[in-house]
Amino acid sequence: MSLASRRWESAPPLWLALAALVPCLLIALPLVYVALRASEAGAAGVAAELIRPRTLELLLNTVALGVSVTVISSVLGVAAAWCVERSDIPFRPFWRIAAALPLAVPAFVASFAWASIDVAFQGMAGAILILSLSHFPLVYLPVAAALRGMDPAFEDVSRSLGRSPARTFFGVVLPQAWPALGAGALLVLTHMLAEFGALALLRVQTFTTAIFASYELQFDSATAALQSAVLLALTLPAAFGEMRLRRGVRVSRSGRGARRTQRAIALGRAKPFVLAGLAALIALSTAVPAGMLVYWAAVGASTTRGLPDIWPAIGGTLSLALPGAVIVTALALPLVLAAIRHPGPASRLVDRLPYVVHGLPGVVVALALTFFAIRFLPDLYQTSALLFAAYAALFLPLAQSALRASVELAPPRLEEVARSLGKGPFLAFVSVTLPAILPGVGASLALMTLELARELTATLLLAPIGVTTLATEVWSRANDGQYAAAAPFAALLVALSALPVYVFTRRSLELHDL
Template identity: 75%
Template sequence: MSLAVASSGRRRDAGPPLWLLLAAALPTLLIALPLAYVAARAWSAGLAVAVEEIFRARTAELLVNTVTLAVSVTVLSAVIGVATAWCVERSDLPGLRWWRVIAALPLAVPAFVASFAWASMGAAFQTMGGAILILALSHYPLVYLPVAAALRGMDPGFEDVSRSLGRGPWAAFFSATLPQAWPALGAGSLLVLTHMFAEFGALSLLRVQTFTTAIFDSYELEFDGATAALQSAVLLALALPAALGEMRLRRDMRFARSGKGGRRRAPPARLGRAKAPVLGAMAALAALSLGAPLAMLAYWLLVGRSIGHASHDLWPAVVGTLGLAVPGAIVVTALASPLAIAATRHRGMLSALAEKLPYVVHGLPGLVVALALVFFSIRFFPAAYQTAGLLFAAYAVLFLPLAQSALRASLELAPARLEEVARSLGRGPFGAFAAVTLPNVLPGVGGALALITLELARELTATLMLAPIGVSTLATEVWSQANDGRYAAAAPFAALLVAVSAIPVYVFTRRSLELNDLR
């Protein structure tokens, strides 16, 4: 009922009020800066230099490496994610409730932390093949979670029809089940693809050269040089289609049911003789994605000789992490709020812009965002360079879509007609929103703040480039210590990051399963 009211109550005939237009202007400007930076630097370099840089052998090598890594990790993550989702949602595998949680827990180990753990085992993992395996083990939950949700929500009637036509289990899966899960599979896979285009920390530790590592090297060697900008332009051309495709698929996700009434669960497939091999494969996946990184962290914590080298930096890194993540989350949520309001309460150009523009740069690496902000701050606002404010601006560009999603879910449940009643009683547009809608969406605001705080505590690239001098975080300390080969010194920072991430991932997964069981 409330959903229907919220939908029908949207004020479609009224344009956005002035306060909303002004509030949405700042995040819109920030989002446009990386695109303007790439265009401006490419233009200033000149056509001849741009053509020479884009078509030189080094660029071709980086392009091959980037595409090979991104496509391979995406395909492997999709295969693992779909297979795992089917095992835990459609089979009679023993201990399903535990496997559902364990399969999602690799999200608690940041990719650069897992890469540091594997890299510390030896140079054998510091190769393209090693990077593909390690990153797929870290990112497959991004496919597993939406596909598992799709399998739980879809009606098994299509499979029954397919089986009644004489198709076997595999044929029925590919002809009836997988097509229903395709939007979830496609959205999850494209999300992995955008992560791979943006990945820096893990690849730097694994010594694999892609555009992100090359851009960082170019920036260090030629401060804000044209080479970094032109490489960013090529990376942008790769990342934007993936980000836009992921946005479209995620928006169109629907889990079909063929009939009315309560949802009928599909009977679990009997594994029979395959039960032991499948159970072994699940155990091997858990051992590789969780056991190996955590075991190496424990090893370096217990026996590493260089652990005392950075122990005195642990508390400053914790303070730096909280000092950036908490206020950064408040800034990101505040900037995302007018965009979420515009997308849910109004139609027109502002609504379309608010809904789509953040996703345009969703797949843009933090390196490119950081370079853009450095470029414009030095030329127009020199006092802002190497301040927390500039870093918060980078956080906003990178995490606005995440904050918008959390806020929009609450706004859509708050009927817009209540604001109209408040307006009819003499309140202005902002007063009506503050008095009626804001109290109802505060839980969503709290959820957005918690989610963004967790993500900012793990963010590496933009923080590495833009953090004020003398400020370090857990993520930057892991990278700097491990990049210099001091694995034991990096272990305490990495262990704290995993501990911070594990609790919310576990609680979220268990809560999702409990809510699903109540439906």
């Protein structure tokens, strides 16, 4: 590569630098807000808030929930992945898809379904159970992919040395799967620290629910800001850890050539028990919530409760999710282009900064944007523009992940040729690079539409007056105990999510088998 080419790659054009600056400013606002409000309270105010018994209670609840759900989800995810990928279990293709389907049921929908069965599921124990069942696929999917990609030669060597299957698993298999397991576990932990809707329905108090309550009782309260600071201290290590593990999972192989076929481990007499365990896991995580939605939808249909509000909720969902997906994708693209085409310390920083805020709950991001909008841009308050800004701050990392593969595959030399023919940097990008990365843009738009249609907390706080979505209708009605009225909205959300989850899982399996 010529020296001029290297210089062109290392220095991003002005349009790209300015475009990357916009999302950086957005995601910096929550961090600035927390620091600013904490400083306004002063050292005495911060100390008084931190030593309150209420703060200690919220801290213990938040940590207990996060650690418990992460550990249980990790155990369930690893166990399911090993049974599906390494054992001689029958109907393997079915179990591969079924183990990922709990992702189609949003956590707050699953919580509403379980809470409608009996109030016994409300409380910390019920929350740990329900959220573990909802989130174990976040561990199952990466671990299953890691198990499929491992070279079986290392396990053969271990077994030839007389080690038992258990010792081989813990000594050989698990260490190779650890990066995937760690990434999945940290993702579960960040979800738990940011969870609001499910915990509100299950009557569990954590920092997220307390911040929301403080916001409702006293608008822009110092208490909410200080609680946000404590929550930020909890989320930053998890966010940095997740960001570090996202660099990629590398699995060693014993040599070059065609990949060796994994040899299924015979379960023997344990096979019926393994099948029963997998069936119970899928039933509890997917069938029970779906069955309760069907039951309550049937009850609601007999009374037509809530049915007139379905179309406004669908319209509100689409009016926010579709343009929101376009905005988030457009803001994420400059970050990915800068990191891949123009590597350097600055581009790496702007590429990784969104992952820091990704661990924050929507309520903190909404508080920050409301704080700055009222003081500097009051006309933006209670508008869709402010909500789109919150969506960008919360979901940029997901859009970056969807775009990255396509940008990495797009050859930069074609853009250089366009530049040499007299086109400016932006026109060269639009005419050459953008058509080449359209598959990644389409994947990001689809993923963002799905995620924004299910988003709850920021939408509750920042949606324009009179705008409702499927997610907000489920939460508001279920929070009031109107299960029959909430069921149709919840069923539509699940239906909206099920097909993308199925397609994503099938596509990941097909790509791996190529």
